[in-house]
Amino acid sequence: NAGVTQTPKFQVLKTGQSMTLQCAQDMNHEYMSWYRQDPGMGLRLIHYSVGAGITDQGEVPNGYNVSRSTTEDFPLRLLSAAPSQTSVYFCASSYSALLGNTIYFGEGSWLTVV
Amino acid sequence: GESVGLHLPTLSVQEGDNSIINCAYSNSASDYFIWYKQESGKGPQFIIDIRSNMDKRQGQRVTVLLNKTVKHLSLQIAATQPGDSAVYFCAENAHAGGTSYGKLTFGQGTILTVHP
Numbered sequence: 505n506a507g508v509t510q511t512p513k514f515q516v517l518k519t520g521q522s523m524t525l526q527c528a529q530d531m532n533h534e535y536m537s538w539y540r541q542d543p544g545m546g547l548r549l550i551h552y553s554v555g556a557g558i559t560d561q562g563e564v565p566n567g568y569n570v571s572r573s574t575t576e577d578f579p580l581r582l583l584s585a586a587p588s589q590t591s592v593y594f595c596a597s598s599y600s601a602l603l604g605n606t607i608y609f610g611e612g613s614w615l616t617v618v
Numbered sequence: 619g620e621s622v623g624l625h626l627p628t629l630s631v632q633e634g635d636n637s638i639i640n641c642a643y644s645n646s647a648s649d650y651f652i653w654y655k656q657e658s659g660k661g662p663q664f665i666i667d668i669r670s671n672m673d674k675r676q677g678q679r680v681t682v683l684l685n686k687t688v689k690h691l692s693l694q695i696a697a698t699q700p701g702d703s704a705v706y707f708c709a710e711n712a713h714a715g716g717t718s719y720g721k722l723t724f725g726q727g728t729i730l731t732v733h734p
Contacts, residue, residue, distance in 0.1 A: 508661075537721075539722075544726065545726060546707055546709070546723075546724025546725050546726050546727060547662070547707075547709075547722070547724045548724070549721050549722065549723075552721065562721060563721075563723075594661050594662070596661075604650065604667070604669070606664050606667075607652075607664070607722065608664070609654075609661030609662045609663070610661050611659075611660055611661050612659070612660070612661050
């Protein structure tokens, strides 16, 4: 997917550990967001940001923190990993938060918490 | 809460046939809908979108139909090819105060399998 880069691709964590999923885009997009995808379900919004310095909660924010210190980067932090956070995480971005702007997704980060 | 759902979880077609994937939504205030294609191990890829002031929109080999009366939209793929095999999601773009902050609400997805 053009311009949205996620790292790492795969990660295994022990319960209680913390980690950060990185997301970067080089398209000068204002809007960025994080989703999680669980088996048999569509993507669910965790957190989003409409610009540098601005973040807000989505549908399932508990257990996650975000920050947006630059336009390019939007890291997702797991504070104390739990097995329920085993999922595939997708970062997304769009030019602006206005209706109709195409939202581009990264390739995903597969996280397993044991 | 509001949700977007799909009628059929799987769809198998022969190469060259036309495919129709359906989606029901429950939020009558929804005004923007998107179809995404997701191949195995990859992120969702934008296919086509439609605003609520339209009932049909066409792209290359794809058409989206919107029926606001029954809160239903569909994705039609013409001359389906093996490369079209993927999971297809409909998504509703949440509306807030005249703008949208890209808060997509996704359906569960339909698995499309195209047989050569």
